[in-house]
Amino acid sequence: MIGATLLGGGLLLATAPMAVAQDTGSVRVVHGIPGQPVDVYVDGERALDDFEPATVAGPVDLPAGAREVAVFPADAPDASGTPLLEGSADVAAGASATLVAHLDEQGQPALTPFVDDLSTVPAGQARLVVRHTAAAPAVDVLAGGAPLLTGLSNPGEASATAPAGTVSAAVAASGTTDPVIGPADLTLPEGSATFVHAIGSLDEGSLDLVTFTVDGLHGSPSGVPSGAPSGAPYEATPGWAPAAIGVLGAGVLGAAVLLRRRGARS
Known part of the structure; x- marks a missing residue:
């Protein structure tokens, strides 16, 4: 090995x-x-x-x-x-x-x-992917206090393309704007994809975020000055796909996970 x-x-x-x-x-x-x-x-x-x-x-x-x-x-x-x-x-x-x-x-x-969607990102933009993997009901993702991605349930993911820069992001119960996670500043580098995972338990007060970023996804031309000015629009990718256990990825990844939950709950 x-x-x-x-x-x-x-x-x-x-x-x-x-x-x-x-x-x-x-x-x-x-x-x-x-x-x-x-x-x-x-x-x-x-x-x-x-x-x-x-x-x-x-x-x-x-x-x-x-x-x-x-x-x-x-x-x-x-x-x-x-x-x-x-x-x-x-x-x-x-x-x-x-x-x-x-x-x-x-x-x-x-x-x-x-x-992981690592396709090309338009110049001056960044991709934000949010995955709901927490013990909590459906949530909305807020950007600057306004809904960006809505109705996300566990286990599922949603993505949006946004101007590169820093955005104030939060997670709220679906249909509300009262954050259960955040708000916190989230930096979205130009030509990148940032993957945010909501984890933990709402009832147990252990909600948290786990994030990683993949760079080098620039569209052409690269190096366009980036930034998210006040009021800049966000373009959500049409539809959000639940990442249910099964076949994933249209020939990119087939993943069949057969869970046998044994032992005590963590």
Whole structure:
């Protein structure tokens, strides 16, 4: 096995040897289960050790094909005992995906794959992708106090294209403007895609955000002066797609995750 230390957090991500780059898919893992450090096993080998909540690991290239994933409480000896979550995912060559361990709307552990949209972003713009993976009802995403993305339920995602710059972002219960998360300033670099994951539990007061940004998605021409002046419009991508467990990605990523929830709720 080949190991790589990731994200400065002492996380060890192990992958099998790979033949050629086109036979791999790029995968990130988001830990969204509050208060439960975990070890993540891929194909029976420990890939993430003492993976802390509200953190991201990756990206790492995994060989294309079926991958078996199991999540155990941290330091479980040799993956013995009952996993918190387990499932299988089919990683397609050339895929870019994020696997999120989180709570479903009822507060039970869940494992959900998302396809990462890394398509070109228009010059002077940025893409914002918000994923609802928290134990909470449907929410709206607010930008500058006004709804930007609405009716987002768990597990689902919505995206919008916005002028690059800094926006005051918040999450509120659907149909309201009273934030349950934020508001907080969110920087959207020109030519980037920022992925925001709402995690935790509303009832338990543990709602939080986990975010990562992918740069280098510039449209032509690149380097147009960016910024989001007061009142600048935001263009929401038509429709939002629930990332339900099943086949994802129109040939980009097929992910079939069969969850067998065993053990106590985190």
